[in-house]
Amino acid sequence: xxxxxxxxxxxxxxxxxxxxxxxxxxxxxxxxxxxxxxxxxxxxxxxxxxxxxxxxxxxxxxxxxxxxxxxxxxxxxxxxxxxxxxxxxxxxxxxxxxxxxxxxxxxxxxxxxxxxxxxxxxxxxxxxxxxxxxxxxxxxxxxxxxxxxxxxxxx
Amino acid sequence: xxxxxxxxxxxxxxxxxxxxxxxxxxxxxxxxxxxxxxxxxxxxxxxxxxxxxxxxxxxxxxxxxxxxxxxxxxxxxxxxxxxxxxxxxxxxxxxxxxxxxxxxxxxxxxxxxxxxxxxxxxxxxxxxxxxxxxxxxxxxxxxxxxxxxxxxxxxxxxxxxxxxxxxxxxxxxxxxxxxxxxxxxxxxxxxxxxxxxxxxxxxxxxxxxxxxxxxxxxxxxxxxxxxxxxxxxxxxxxxxxxxxxxxxxxxxxxxxxxxxxxxxxxxxxxxxxxxxxxxxxxxxxxxxxxxxxxxxxxxxxxxxxxxxxxxxxxxxxxxxxxxxxxxxxxxxxxxxxxxxxxxxxxxxxxxxxxxxxxxxxxxxxxxxxxxxxxxxxxxxxxxxxxxxxxxxxxxxxxxxxxxxxxxxxxxxxxxxxxxxxxxxxxxxxxxxxxxxxxxxxxxxxxxxxxxxxxxxxxxxxxxxxxxxxxxxxxxxxxxxxxxxxxxxxxxxxxxxxxxxxxxxxxxxxxxxxxxxxxxxxxxxxxxxxxxxxxxxxxxxxxxxxxxxxxxxxxxxxxxxxxxxxxxxxxxxxxxxxxxxxxxxxxxxxxxxxxxxxxxxxxxxxxxxxxxxxxxxxxxxxxxxxxxxxxxxxxxxxxxxxxxxxxxxxxxxxxxxxxxxxxxxxxxxxxxxxxxxxx
Numbered sequence: 001x002x003x004x005x006x007x008x009x010x011x012x013x014x015x016x017x018x019x020x021x022x023x024x025x026x027x028x029x030x031x032x033x034x035x036x037x038x039x040x041x042x043x044x045x046x047x048x049x050x051x052x053x054x055x056x057x058x059x060x061x062x063x064x065x066x067x068x069x070x071x072x073x074x075x076x077x078x079x080x081x082x083x084x085x086x087x088x089x090x091x092x093x094x095x096x097x098x099x100x101x102x103x104x105x106x107x108x109x110x111x112x113x114x115x116x117x118x119x120x121x122x123x124x125x126x127x128x129x130x131x132x133x134x135x136x137x138x139x140x141x142x143x144x145x146x147x148x149x150x151x152x153x154x155x
Numbered sequence: 156x157x158x159x160x161x162x163x164x165x166x167x168x169x170x171x172x173x174x175x176x177x178x179x180x181x182x183x184x185x186x187x188x189x190x191x192x193x194x195x196x197x198x199x200x201x202x203x204x205x206x207x208x209x210x211x212x213x214x215x216x217x218x219x220x221x222x223x224x225x226x227x228x229x230x231x232x233x234x235x236x237x238x239x240x241x242x243x244x245x246x247x248x249x250x251x252x253x254x255x256x257x258x259x260x261x262x263x264x265x266x267x268x269x270x271x272x273x274x275x276x277x278x279x280x281x282x283x284x285x286x287x288x289x290x291x292x293x294x295x296x297x298x299x300x301x302x303x304x305x306x307x308x309x310x311x312x313x314x315x316x317x318x319x320x321x322x323x324x325x326x327x328x329x330x331x332x333x334x335x336x337x338x339x340x341x342x343x344x345x346x347x348x349x350x351x352x353x354x355x356x357x358x359x360x361x362x363x364x365x366x367x368x369x370x371x372x373x374x375x376x377x378x379x380x381x382x383x384x385x386x387x388x389x390x391x392x393x394x395x396x397x398x399x400x401x402x403x404x405x406x407x408x409x410x411x412x413x414x415x416x417x418x419x420x421x422x423x424x425x426x427x428x429x430x431x432x433x434x435x436x437x438x439x440x441x442x443x444x445x446x447x448x449x450x451x452x453x454x455x456x457x458x459x460x461x462x463x464x465x466x467x468x469x470x471x472x473x474x475x476x477x478x479x480x481x482x483x484x485x486x487x488x489x490x491x492x493x494x495x496x497x498x499x500x501x502x503x504x505x506x507x508x509x510x511x512x513x514x515x516x517x518x519x520x521x522x523x524x525x526x527x528x529x530x531x532x533x534x535x536x537x538x539x540x541x542x543x544x545x546x547x548x549x550x551x552x553x554x555x556x557x558x559x560x561x562x563x564x565x566x567x568x569x570x571x572x573x574x575x576x577x578x579x580x581x582x583x584x585x586x587x588x589x590x591x592x593x594x595x596x597x598x599x600x601x602x603x604x605x606x607x608x609x610x611x612x613x614x615x616x617x618x619x620x621x622x623x624x625x626x627x628x629x630x631x632x633x634x635x636x637x638x639x640x641x642x643x644x645x646x647x648x649x650x651x652x653x654x655x656x657x658x659x660x661x662x663x664x665x666x667x668x669x670x671x672x673x674x675x676x677x678x679x680x681x682x683x684x685x686x687x688x689x690x691x692x693x694x695x696x697x698x699x700x701x702x703x704x705x706x707x708x709x710x711x712x713x714x715x716x717x718x719x720x721x722x723x724x725x726x727x728x729x730x731x732x733x734x735x736x737x738x739x740x741x742x743x744x745x746x747x748x749x750x751x752x753x754x755x756x757x758x759x760x761x762x763x764x765x766x767x768x769x770x771x772x773x774x775x776x777x778x779x780x781x782x783x784x785x786x787x788x789x790x791x792x793x794x795x796x797x798x799x800x801x802x803x804x805x806x807x808x809x810x811x812x813x814x815x816x817x818x819x820x821x822x823x824x825x826x827x828x829x830x831x832x833x
Contacts, residue, residue, distance in 0.1 A: 006823040010815060016682070016702050023237045026266030034272045034281040037288065037818040038263075040238075042746060042806055045764075046790030054812050058819045071673065072682045074702050075789035076766035085794070111684060111694075117271065 007127040010055040011038040011064040011120070012047055016074035017110045018066035024113030032117040033124045036064065043067070044105075045078025049089045052103055056135050062102045062127035064120065069107040079107070099130055166200030166294055169228040170286055171219055173210035173235035175265055180206075182269035184279045188234070191283050192290070199290050199817075202226055211241050216248040223252035230296065232289045234262040234282060255298035257745070257805070262289040277823070284821035291817025295810040301742035302783070306392040307492035308332065308736045313384055313675075316344020317718060318710025319497035320366050321725030322732075327375035329733045334489050335370070336398050337380045339428065341446035343367055344499055348429060350529035350537070352718055353578040354608035360532070364445040371447040381452055385486065387678050390784065391705030392492045392741060402482040404453035405439075409477035412449035416469035416478065417441065424457045431523040434534030439469050439478075444532055453478070493705045493732045496689065497725065498675060500711040503558035503565070503665035510626040511557060511662055516640060517542045519627060519660045522575060529582055539586050541659055548658035550590040551583050552642045554624050558665035559715075560596060565665050567686060570715040572663035573599045577609055579661055580617040591617045592655055594624045594644055602717070620655075622647045627660050666715040679706050680787075688714045699728040704743070707731055746788035746805040748781050754800030755779055761792035761801060 013019040019040050025032065041047060044067025052063045065086055067079040083105065090100035104123055108116040170192040174180035185206040193204035203226050207215045210233055222228055231254065233245045238261040246256035262285040272278035308331045312319045315337035323333045335342065346352075347367075349359035370376050379398055386397040405416075422438035429442040436442070439453045459466035460480065470478040505513035505521050512519045518541050520528070531537035540547055553576045559569040573595065580591045598619070600609045613619065622644045630639030639656040646653050668687030669675065676683045681701040682690045689708045692700035699707050709728040710721040735741060748769075750761075757777035762770050769785035770792060772778075781792075781801075793803035 008819070008823050010818065019237075020239065023239060023263075023266045026237070026263075026270035029270050031273050032271055034268070034274070034277040035823050037281065037284055038267055039288070039811060039814055039818070041790065041811070042803075043789035043791065046794050046803065046806060048794040048808060048811075050808070051811055051815065055815050055819075058816055060815075060819065068682065069685075074680070074682060075787055075791070076677060076680065078764075078766065078789050078791045081764060081791050081795075109682075109684065110690065 005128065005132055007035050007061040007124055007132070008059060009036040009062045009064055009124060009127060010060045011036045011066060012044070012051065013038050013040055014044045014067045014074070014079075015040055015042045017068040017072065018106075018108040018116060020110035021066075021108040021112050021116040024111065025117040026113075028113050030114050030117040032120045035124045036120050043073070043075050043078045044082035045073075045075065047082050047085065049085055049092075052089060056098065056102070056133060061130070061133045062104070062123060064123050065103070065105045066108050066116065066119075067105070069109055072109060098133065098135065102127065102130060102133060166230055167202045167226060167228050168196075168200045168230040168232060168290055168293065169219065169222050169226065170196065170201050170204040170232045170290065171210055171215075171234065172204070172206040172264075172282075172286070173215070173233065174206060174208045175235060175269075176208065179235070179265050179269045182272060182275055182278045183264060183282045184275065188279055188282050188286065192286050196287060196290050199287075200230070200294065201290060203228065210235050211244050216244065219245065219248050220252040223249065223254050228254065229258065230293045231259045232262060232286060232293055233259065234264045234286050234289070236265040237261075237263045237267075257299040258293065258296050260289045260293040260296065262286050280821055280823070284818050287820045288814045288818035292810050292814040295807065295813045297804070299745040299804055302745050302747070303740050304390070304392040304743055304784075305740050306735055306738065307394075307490055309334065309489070309491045310493045310495065310732050310736075311336065311394070311396055311489055311491040312495045312497060314344070314497035314499055314710070314712070315339075315342030315370075315378075315380070316497060316499045316710060316721070317346045317363065317366075318499075318712075318721040318725040318728075319344070319495065320363075320370055321722045322495050322497060322709055322729040323370055323376055324366065324373070325726050325729030326732055327373045329729075331375065331733065331736055333376045334491065335376060335378050336382050336384055337378070338383050339442065340381050340403075340440075340450075340452040341442050341448070342370060342378065342380060343443075343445075343447070346718060347443060347445075348431070348523065348530070349526050350531070350533070351578060351582065353574045354604045356578070356581070360445060360530075367445065367447040378448060379487075380448060384675075384678060387494075387680070390787070391743065392735075393784070394491050394494060394705065396489045396491060396494070398487050398489060400485040400487060402455070402484050403450065404455065404479055404482045405450055406477045406479045406482075407448070407450045409475040410450045411475055411477075412441075412451075413474070414441070414451075415472045415474070417451055419468045419472045421466065421468055422457060422459050424454065429527075430534055431521065431527050433524050433527055493707065493735055494679060495707045495709055495725075495728045495732065496675065496679060496681075496712050497709045497728075498669055498672070498712045500666040500715065501669050503667050505557060505662050505664050507564065508557060511554065511624070512627040512629075512640065512660070513662055516627060516629060516660075518548075518640060518658060519662065522572070522579070522661060522663045525579060525661045529579075529586075537586075539583060547587045548583075548589050549587075550592070550657040551587075551659045551661065552592045552594065552627075552640070552655065552657040553579050553661045553663065554627075554642075555593065555595040555663045556623070556665075557662040558667070565667065565686060567715070568599065569665045570599070571666065571717045574605055574608065574717065576661075576663045577612045577617075579663075580612050581615060584615050584617065589658070592642070592657065593617055593619050594642065595619065595621060596623055602719070620644060620646050620648075620653070630656055666711060669712075672712070679703065681706050681708070688712070699724055699731060704741075705735070744788070744805070746803070747783050747786045748788065748790065748792055748801050748803050749783070750779055750781055750796075751800045751802065752776075752778050754798050756798050756800075758797065760795055760797065764791050764795055
């Protein structure tokens with residue numbers, strides 16, 4: 001189709017901090033690339049590693065996980081559990097042939113709209129540099145993703 | 156109307172795209188988006204897709220309500236602003252039309268798309284993706300009922316400063332019971348230490364003490380001074396708070412507050428709390444004359460009897476025999492519905508900036524020391540004198556922003572120090588006639604009558620020098636300047652370095668969060684910002700509430716404030732609490748975890764993950780169970796259960812997985828901007 005690659009990123013946000021940071025970025029009209037699509041969770045601790053794998057297998061090129069700064073968790077300490085899970089997940093991703101850099105954990109408080117926008121911008125560029133993931137085609141992968149993947153197969 | 160999950164086509168979903176004036180429509184092509192949803196999400200069950208100028212308006216809501224009825228919708232997606240703004244509005248519209256409010260999902264296409272994306276076409280595509288995600292998610296929604304909780308009408312106020320006092324009086328006067336827990340022996344807080352209050356210069360004690368005694372005598376207020384919160388459990392409407400009442404060594408039932416014990420106590424101790432270290436108190440003491448309650452406290456660490464085993468002078472002279480050397484700490488449990496944290500602030504330690512000389516140059520004072528010195532009831536009876544206790548200064552330098560607006564210490568503005576320093580300038584002039592030099596970075600006098608006060612101080616002949624002071628040095632190193640302090644500063648208005656000799660220096664030290672603010676925040680389940688100030692639910696629209704329902708904040712606990720602002724916040728927090736109490740019962744979001752007993756293997760992995768101890772293990776059934784009242788709905792256990800036996804309502808695995816798929820239906824490619832769903 002084309003050699004132009006636009007990464008598609010799924011972002012998981014915490015209802016209490018990073019989702020509000022995204023609101024704050026909006027209120028402040030801070031621009032960031034539209035390549036990210038955010039999903040709201042109540043806490044980064046809710047992040048089931050399956051969600052990340054699901055996102056990657058559905059066509060996402062990267063996954064950004066955001067939560068409250070250590071010590072600021074709305075549920076006292078659940079962000080530490082997210083931290084542990086993400087670190088483990090990264091180790092699992094490697095043998096699967098996925099660069100662990102495609103999954104990133106970022107802390108952003110409800111006040112850090114500008115910071116979150118910057119973190120998103122940086123992550124989009126990092127994934128752009130890594131290139132498309134093209135992970136095993138999932139049955140539910142959208143047609144566009146399939147086409148994109150087919151187009152990149154050498155003829 | 157069916158509210159069951161089914162295969163494609165079973166659902167009847169309505170999609171509503173808001174223009175928000177031009178806020179969304181100015182960037183996102185709302186007409187194209189709505190049309191796209193109608194055509195390309197039909198296989199997902201979308202039967203209606205409409206755009207409207209303001210969905211949150213009564214007409215917009217009416218549009219949704221009528222569609223729910225006429226089109227027999229069983230799910231609704233609103234693509235508008237953040238759910239934190241209008242989720243309630245649209246849930247309300249749904250329930251008015253007879254649809255369970257939890258079958259509504261919002262896509263935040265304003266905050267997350269139109270306001271943050273520059274390219275119109277890319278924004279439109281992202282909006283479509285988000286609607287697709289929301290539609291996929293809402294398909295998995297189940298009707299839910301909010302959890303109704305009764306509200307205990309008692310309130311706990313932590314901190315008896317002016318903000319806490321104000322809040323307590325407001326609630327108590329509304330007819331509800333209030334507990335005040337205060338760490339010090341008396342309520343009053345920092346305001347009780349001050350002499351005059353800006354800009355009116357009325358005496359702090361004269362306006363504060365009537366309120367203090369009102370609190371002391373109020374039938375609805377129970378004072379627990381010399382006490383600290385140990386543990387907090389529960390949730391909105393039903394908090395159970397354990398408080399440690401420290402041993403006072405005085406039986407308050409017998410004590411008549413005559414003060415004989417304090418007179419007869421032979422042990423003098425430097426009073427580094429109330430008198431900021433420039434005065435003395437006894438080992439048994441009331442911190443100040445108008446203290447409420449008036450009962451003294453025996454300071455065990457400094458008492459001769461506890462040190463050496465003899466003395467007991469206080470006991471000997473106490474008429475009613477109220478001294479109790481075997482007094483013990485007492486732990487009490489308070490059951491309250493709401494909590495107001497009015498824990499105040501600490502002062503910046505001026506020793507952290509050695510170049511300003513505090514701690515090694517004798518006549519460098521902190522602002523709090525100077526407040527005590529000015530106070531007629533203070534250690535010098537209100538005389539402004541140098542450390543020798545008798546010589547009035549002939550010249551005084553007042554340095555603003557010590558420890559605030561400084562990247563090395565605190566970046567924030569402490570907000571009160573400009574006015575406080577101007578007040579000091581006025582008091583020094585008035586009482587000693589000395590030359591006064593104020594060194595400021597920027598003059599911040601933004602409140603009613605504040606700038607007029609600044610003009611008045613200027614007219615009085617105070618020298619205002621704009622520049623950050625480099626250092627304060629001992630004049631003894633130079634001929635003829637013995638005993639002086641030399642202030643080195645760049646006067647940025649004339650662009651010259653100046654060295655100004657003065658007799659006395661006052662440092663306007665920053666307000667800092669309480670040293671244990673993060674600990675207290677943890678206890679009550681609220682958050683702090685990077686500095687340690689408590690975080691408001693919304694900095695503008697909800698400044699006294701926190702993210703945790705039923706926990707409110709007032710006064711300087713959330714950031715530096717002057718007295719009028721603290722009082723306003725005290726009243727505001729009280730109003731919020733009273734409105735909760737008056738409702739008697741409140742609805743909580745039904746976001747809770749529950750364990751499917753059939754799937755639970757009893758592995759207990761979830762037990763240790765819960766920070767609220769909501770999950771318990773039934774050893775007989777070999778199953779874990781969630782206490783719905785304690786569960787806060789974070790979902791950590793849901794993610795951790797290896798058997799997938801735990802469901803987190805409102806954020807189920809099915810909902811999140813469906814949303815991921817839905818979001819993926821629209822690519823980011825510009826050239827592939829044609830709808831991708833077949």
